[in-house]
Amino acid sequence: MCRIHGHFDADLSPHDMRAAGALQRHGGPDEARLAQGAGWALGSNRLAITDPGGGQQPYESADGRIKAVFNGEIYNHDELRAQLRAGGHHFADRCDGAVLPALHQEHGPAFAEQLDGMFAVALIDLRAEPTLVLATDDAGMKPIYYRWDGRRLHFASELPALLAMGRERPSLWEPGLDSYLATKTPFGEHTLVEGVQVLPPGTTAVCSRSRGLRLHRRPAPERPAVTGGEPGEQVREALAEEVRRLSVADARVCAITSGGLDSSLVTAMMADAAPGAVHSFNIAYHGEWPHDERHFAREVARRAGTEHHQVELDVARFPELLPAVAWHLGQPNADPIALSTYGLFEAVHRAGFKVALTGDAADEVFAGYGRIHKAMTTHGTWLPDYVDALAAIPAEARPRLYSADYRAFVAERGSASDAITERLRQEAAHRSRLDVLTDFETLVRLPAYHLRRVDHLSMAHAVEVRLPFCQRSVRELARALPQSHRLSPEPGRGKVALYAAARGLLPRSVLERPKQPFTLPITAMLAPGTPLWAYTREVLSPARLRAGGLLDPAAVDRLLCAQQNRPADCLALATWSLLMFELWREEFAVRRAASRPAEARELLEVAS
Template identity: 70%
Template structure:
């Protein structure tokens, strides 16, 4: 097994030198080896991070001269696939998981990804007849793949990271005109859009096929939850907890296997603590290393004592990482650079620093508790939406935002404000899609589908992938595995959320495994205490004022310098979480805009793209079909 970075093109005139530039742009994610293969009108390349079978796995993987594949991720069922394919006459050069891909494609064609269990982004060239490119992503969207399709030229460029894709194109990128509003509405662009005009991200569970004669075709595979329909009203909570625990234990056991050291990230919350406890149950015991990040000094939301309590109970070797807040201005440019797109959650800094420490201690693989809140209904905004008697959508959409809609309008320049009003805001688009979905499914199913299929890949999984791979660390996600996430969706609604309480079945699963203090404590955010850090005279405040100076803002033409000045005045006189997050979000955006050298000077006349509906209902066969 290995996690890599991949890149390539189809139908374009790309030199070997340009392929090397793309490789160099994401070498941090695959420092162990770099290989590429190319021919007339096509090229494939990879940067390798060796995890299992370090002596094998040279990419591209090949089947004769006709099929070549590069691969980012893990195929957890590769041994079963290899045995099946051997019975059909195929032979393999090594025990690497990716080496099964060419034979799997030869056997099943475009449907090959239906047989993969894991996290992956695959690029495959079929040269047997008309040259054809095939791209595929895993069902959860754990491994992102960016691409640009030039319909006029019939050219496709793709890469695991936005930077590498831009290196292939060799041209100055332009900002997607609605991007600032989309970013401030949801903290990062949702759906398939990116902040760069013309560049999209392949959605979860997707297969893209491109040839010169047929052009580009993108299909969404039918999601395959590991459990079928259940009698949602006929289970006891204890039974649901046992099923969740058994499924999670099996996935933790599978994902903790590697030929390199494996550790656990333990935030001190329920989800990561449960993963840690199950890893320790495997017999890892004193050999298991756990990592937690906190900040030097006294700050709100400090969870280190909860994490240490879990580590002591499980008998792990615990590493307490402490970040000096004075270092944040120096770190933030690196965080934004590796993120590829702006992400307004201050947790990005914590994530980056945490995985830097994980790698410094010699670990290439870490298991985390990410994605439990989405599947089991853990977020406060979801619980509030379910309790609401009437119109729940406006408050829910507001809870997604870095800056509320009314405040965003005041921050925009007059030209950009008029553009957003004419086009419709990103919040309006989300609200409309949620309203349409609620007409076909239960509110909990609508919320779960949106949180899991739309927000999770864009906002959460890409962040974790990019900021861990910035330090050559592979993150494995037990809660994203189908036996766990599918089971969560099948549970009775009351076993996920009951009034103000969420994740009930998960808490039931953790009973007896975790300290009462972890199970009984209120949920709190794992993030940077940015409100306290943006105090008058602090290094972060000085850096924010430099980034958001009137001259810079006027040059970009998207924000009103006077309105941004009002934000700083409000934060100085009446510090508040909403104000601090708005300043932070604008800092990140300005850093991204300058680092990526995007053409952002806004004019009312822009190249308009038809908005792509957020696929709330198309990710699953139908929300109606899974309604009890």
């Protein structure tokens, strides 16, 4: 696991590259290396997991004309190495990324189709015309941010490092605020920074001077047939095998145990597979707060026989932690779990672990969300409710919070919710509703909203997260299940095959408990007298909002007063989402590119 960055045909000095690398050092503290030539550079910060004594990046072909840097894990590297050795290639060590140059020699840009794992690869091929190749895994577990101006390409694992390679302050992607509030983080290839994009999952990008930048979405694997035993048995076997494979590392490995079905199942399977004691971690908060899950996590740990670590985050630290969370995320994410995630992996790192297995992505892969069940069981119009369930602030309420000119901009352009609704409507016209929802949840929402957050906030503390539910064998098996093994007739209940797979492995209390999101209890914490409330009031003050120019200070004040006087989940989430946006905007000094003449903006303000 590492952090990578680089450029193609850009005017960057070694100092520029080292400065960008320094901003990613938290994710790769074990070694920093840089290679460059005429018109290109590749940098890496290594977190040594596989073969810690080897694995110097950039990896090189025998003749030195292919060089690669790599972030992630290639779980089938031993098999690939054996195949490549049979073809005459030689390797100095057993580091997983060392196979990449030889694999590219054999397969060209299609090399990524041979990889099983989570990865973001950057490779320079100097055998003919210099060509840069970027590739991401098909689940989107490892991101690559990039900026392409038609001639020069910059890329990095994290947005702060990419921005450091620029010469100007970042500008806001104008639709970004509405997009963020509609989906809790921008979906698709966009970021909130103008001109900066994210390479989509399962994509290979090839860049050369003669042909520019070309993106290729690799073909999806064939869906396996569900045959033989009961679907629950097949899911148990596939998941157990992936947990076993992902538990192997040349570093200390632990489990994250929230107390819910998904992480608890991974913990139980890890304990079955591991030859020694498994360590499990759960996070809670000092004091008495709603939705505390620590007792469920303790039950799971007791049954699995893990050595359990109960992490308690001091709520008084929240104002201190939030700016760091906003910076590491690189762009706002409205899920309050971001703060919990940051604090949890801080504790995991301090305990001496470099790798953690989690239950993330099970709800997307196995249709576990209530919004999916509701969309499937609604007769007639289902799209508006489903799309609004994705939002931090409902579509009807958002415009009232915007400044006059931004409200006009969104009205003229159309809201992000409208765009998502139209996209899903077109897809649902010729495909099954469940397939449309599953693909949207796993291919669009999961990488943007969930996986980038987990990646950035775990690597902020040099911890590699491995995700069994994102492994291809599990994802494709789940996708092949009939609807009756994903969605129960019981209202709001999904993950039928996953519950079947967990029988006999988990306590009944976990299997029978109501579904509850693993998140921060912000409705209770955003209350007068708490450190978080005072801090929120300060960040969302009228003066600071006026400086941003996107939100109406009076409308935001009304929202805060409503949360103060009549606390509710919807008000708390709206408040939190605005807090995270303003923190992000100030953290990166994002300037707003004028979408219309200043005189027109002033007239609109007067008119409102």
